[in-house]
Amino acid sequence: MSRSVLVTGGNRGIGLAIARAFAEAGDKVAITYRSGEPPAGFLAVKCDITDNEQVEQAYKEIEEKHGPVEVLVANAGVTRDQLLMRMSEEDFTSVLETNLTGTFRVVKRANRAMLRARKGRVVLISSVVGLMGGAGQANYAASKAGLVGFARSLARELGSRNITVNVVAPGFVDTDMTRVLTDEQRDGIVKQVPLARYAQPEEIAASVRFLASDEAAYITGAVIPVDGGLGMGH
Numbered sequence: 165m166s167r168s169v170l171v172t173g174g175n176r177g178i179g180l181a182i183a184r185a186f187a188e189a190g191d192k193v194a195i196t197y198r199s200g201e202p203p204a205g206f207l208a209v210k211c212d213i214t215d216n217e218q219v220e221q222a223y224k225e226i227e228e229k230h231g232p233v234e235v236l237v238a239n240a241g242v243t244r245d246q247l248l249m250r251m252s253e254e255d256f257t258s259v260l261e262t263n264l265t266g267t268f269r270v271v272k273r274a275n276r277a278m279l280r281a282r283k284g285r286v287v288l289i290s291s292v293v294g295l296m297g298g299a300g301q302a303n304y305a306a307s308k309a310g311l312v313g314f315a316r317s318l319a320r321e322l323g324s325r326n327i328t329v330n331v332v333a334p335g336f337v338d339t340d341m342t343r344v345l346t347d348e349q350r351d352g353i354v355k356q357v358p359l360a361r362y363a364q365p366e367e368i369a370a371s372v373r374f375l376a377s378d379e380a381a382y383i384t385g386a387v388i389p390v391d392g393g394l395g396m397g398h
């Protein structure tokens with residue numbers, strides 16, 4: 165059955181791989197983008213998740229064209245790395261505003277129709293860094309750890325309505341976000357990963373698609389690591 169799927173930040177990187185995975189399975193996929201030309205093959209809606217009005221407009225357009233969102237993948241996220249000593253309050257709050265509050269906005273808006281339908285799937289993209297911490301990433305790690313508490317609270321609130329809420333925690337993935345690292349930093353990371361390599365975005369997408377599938381109907385409040393073993397034990 166073709167479902168209405170929304171992937172935030174589905175115009176590139178991990179989000180695009182997730183959008184493709186759902187489209188290949190026959191779902192109707194909407195993606196958000198902020199600027200530039202979005203990739204073809206999806207219903208692309210312009211939306212900055214830090215802006216409530218844009219979130220509302222995006223949902224209206226998706227509902228008109230694809231019907232209410234049945235599967236939401238909250239993937240959009242940013243980094244603004246800095247050691248605490250040099251981290252401004254703006255560095256901190258802007259990352260929280262996108263990664264955590266932005267996710268709250270899109271999930272809250274999707275929840276309305278999911279409650280009415282008495283079914284729904286929500287998958288949040290966190291990070292291994294949210295569980296392990298990362299030097300220079302206090303803002304990012306706090307936002308990604310926050311997603312776990314957020315998801316688990318919603319899993320409890322919404323479970324009786326047949327809505328599952330899960331988290332995927334990727335390790336290091338080959339995208340624009342990690343391409344800014346130096347070769348030395350990349351080599352240092354790979355040395356700590358038992359599988360000794362970065363993930364491809366498609367490897368994250370496979371877990372997301374599984375969590376949204378019928379086979380995963382009894383999984384909620386879970387944090388699924390897709391990190392090559394980097395975060396083992398967390």
Ligand code: NDP
Binds near residue numbers: 175239266289339
């Ligand atoms: P990219 O930097 O390649 O892409 C980030 C995506 O988020 C873009 O689509 C971007 O849209 C979107 N986005 C950022 N801010 C906003 C906003 N305010 N409103 C709407 N969309 C926004 O990152 P990745 O693909 O690597 O990361 C995707 C997710 O996975 C993020 O949440 C990230 O934290 C997480 N992650 C990534 C890892 C990695 O190693 N790459 C590891 C673990 C987690 P636009 O193109 O318009 O800027």
